[in-house]
Amino acid sequence: MFLQVKKKAKIRRWISSKQDTVKAMGQMSVLALRAQPLCFFALMLLQCLQGVFPLATAWVMKTLFDLLGQSLQGHVSPVLMQHLWVVLAIQALVLVCSGIISPASQYFNAELTRKLTMTMKCDIYRKINSIVGLAYFEDPEFHDTIQAASNSVQIGPLQALGTFTSLVQGTITLLSFLGVLIAFNPLLTGIIMFAVIPQLYVQFKLSNKRFDLVMMNSPEERRASYYSQILSLTQYIKELRLFNAGDYFLRKFIATTEEIYRGQRSEQLHALCWQLLLALLAGVVSTLAFIVVVMQTFSGWLSLGDVALYASAIASVQAALTNLVFALSRSNDSVLFFSQYTKLLSLEQPFAVSKTRRAVRPLTSGITLRDVSFRYSKQHSWVLRHINFFLPAHQCLALVGLNGSGKTTLVKLLTRLYDPTEGQILWDGIDIREFDPSELRRHMSAIFQDFSRYDLSVQENIGLGDRERIEDLNAIQKAAMKAGIHERVEALPRGYQSILSKWLAPRDEGIDFSGGEWQKLAVARMFMRDAEMLILDEPTAALDVESEYALYQHFKGLMQGHTCLLITHRFSTVRMADCIAVLENGCITEVGTHTELLAHGQTYAQFYTMQAESYKDV
Known part of the structure; x- marks a missing residue:
């Protein structure tokens, strides 16, 4: 009974955390929309188009292989050549549009990142400036929150936008190919879809570990920054030279930085081991899927064009799923850092400020x-x-x-x-x-x-x-x-x-x-x-x-x-x-x-x- 209650509580916490993630992603989207609405909508439109291009390319390749198969069998006709030129024209259009959309997306993404970064920085400094007392500023935890919020500004907007655009593009690509795969083999489609669950679980675990490491290193990061200031700012140089103390602070800087790097190295090695296992799982599933396609082809069920289409669909679906998993993992990173930004902005004043404020009169008594x-x-x-x-x-x-x-x-x-x-x-x-x-x-x-x-x-x-x-x-x-x-x-x-x-x-x-x-x-x-x-x-x-x-x-x-x-x-x-x-x-x-x-x-x-x-x- 106790284990059931504990399990239900764990499930509720997991659901609550995912709800918080969705809520935070919505808040980040609203923030991006507020920062630069034109760039936001343009970027979303371009990502939707980029999500459709893989299916268009796969359809072109299928049609092209089918037409080539007919020509190899001696069925060349004006109609076939007309179809061939139409297909090639469509492929050229797809390539040109893809070539144009990619740099355009980069431009809108960079512009939106700049605007979003400035908006978040101004929000942080306005909040800090609005705090009327000193209590927070003499609390190390407050400075850890500022450090984390500043980190979210440095990497958050770019990562959040990259995550959001990857989610949009990956979802469009996935949905466009799923119908093709389901029509081919529903069971195989299910295997490919379920194979992504371990990846999703592991990536979220790794994301939480990365965030915990950053928060744990926050005091050390501030300490290393302080030592670097001592080594470089004018007001410290006289005493450093007089007392020959520069090497002392250099050693402290190196020791603190190496301590930070040790934690990062350990976390990255742990992540690498899991990534290798996940890559092995993905390779096994892909191989199984391609074996099914090859066997169907030898049985005479598929044409060369079908092989090209289904092979492309398998590769695209698995790539889209993997990208979605990484995007969701990065979204978890973004949400965790964004939570420090919202935590800072939601801080109340360190002491009560009267709502019915009295006017301050000139001092007479x-x-x-x-x-x-x-x-x-x-x-x-x-x-x-x-x-x-x-x-x-x-x-x-x-x-x-x-x-x-x-x-x-x-x-x-x-x-x-x-x-x-x-x-x-x-x-x-x-x-x-x-x-x-x-x-x-x-x-x-x-x-x-x-x-x-x-x-x-x-x-x-x-x-x-x-x-x-x-x-x-x-x-x-x-x-x-x-x-x-x-x-x-x-x-x-x-x-x-x-x-x-x-x-x-x-x-x-x-x-x-x-x-x-x-x-x-x-x-x-x-x-x-x-x-x-x-x-x-x-x-x-x-x-x-x-x-x-x-x-x-x-x-x-x-x-x-x-x-x-x-x-x-x-x-x-x-x-x-x-x-x-x-x-x-x-x-x-x-x-x-x-x-x-x-x-x-x-x-x-x-x-x-x-x-x-x-x-x-x-």
Whole structure:
């Protein structure tokens, strides 16, 4: 009884998987139709015609052999010659049409592949761009899904179209010859048809194994890609040469790649063994079929034309069946990879986004953190615990603490890259979860500790802070002046059009900034947006002491009218803040002004004294 239930469940799963395959093939067809409808219909029409050509050729050969047989027996007549010329004309027409249709099909297939690839790539990047939080991007499984979806874009469209066209052409060829074979010998036809079942089963099994191998190798593929970047990108070269570490990463790249190849080699060897067995089975069936045709001919049942027709029918049916099996196997490959594409597109947001979104009003009272706690998952320890503080509008709060105390995580919560696990963050008394995340972020601007360096022009690097004004050179220059980088940019040969890349710029035109200059550029990007709230996460970490002092003196005036959160480990810079909060082990332990906290004589005073003493020692 248990075995029967288990068998029924297995059958149901098999049926369900085939239904999913059919559904996915339909989705891919709709996607191709949406990408380029004219090419899609043209390609399908041409494949249908190509599917009929083998039968037309077989009929021509049968008629030709029959006419030649009559002529050899001395039955030459004007009518026979007229029939012969008609048959030859039909064969010429078939050959010409076949010669025209083949390159035309290749063109439409290539054009449709290009359009489909672009459509799928845009779908993937739109989806990635629409994800409002960071949770997915810090999950390795998400990157495996992106890798698999990207693979489906690289090989999927071409393979899916090739599969679909093969299915159409093979089905037309098969149906056109089946009637001929059934009329000749129904039993033989049945044997040929049933002989394909083992091939179908094996090919689907091999297809699933190929997909499993690709998914299993996905982390290794990313690791190998990372090692190749280390070996070739400019930012790594100095340390690789200084520490003579290039060979180390080359060995890691080789070892990782060879591990990938070992799995592929094993899978392909396994597939080869099965392919040889299937080829043997196909050869036996073909031989049996041809023996039947030959025996019928010697018995006087068939003419030479019939032999040509039935031999062609046997070869064409078996070839069509084999091609259909391979096409179905490739369709399974395509469907499995396509499932990663649809899986990516169907991902929900990492946190709830309110459907009844409230408008974000200008900040008048301030931002309140009410008993905020956060951890990345239930398996992780708490990063922040019971955080409570109030940041008044148009004032500056400095957040200080040791590395790993949770300062940057707090920034992620304020910018709603994550939601608190517990507690609330209130914008003028309204929970920020009631706002559209993108709308909320339009009221904020920030420079992050790990700010981005874009291999683009200076204008683009700054203008990305306010994408709607990326062409407004006047606004970009003002932002650069606020950050103290304008004069440096003006001194460049191409000014704000200079490309900050040795990799993407035309030859000898790329510029490379120092770490401090890149940081000033990031500060300028922050100032591009006229935001109410400014978040500065270690904004001067890469600057020298003189530049840091000048920039902070400049900040005092620039921050007027803004609500500011300043995160730093340099206590010399926090005195400009209206209020200072000390974060230790994920908890707020002290809040007050610089003078008040020194008077308390606790953690802040100890850190400040230690840092001041270190400067004296220097």
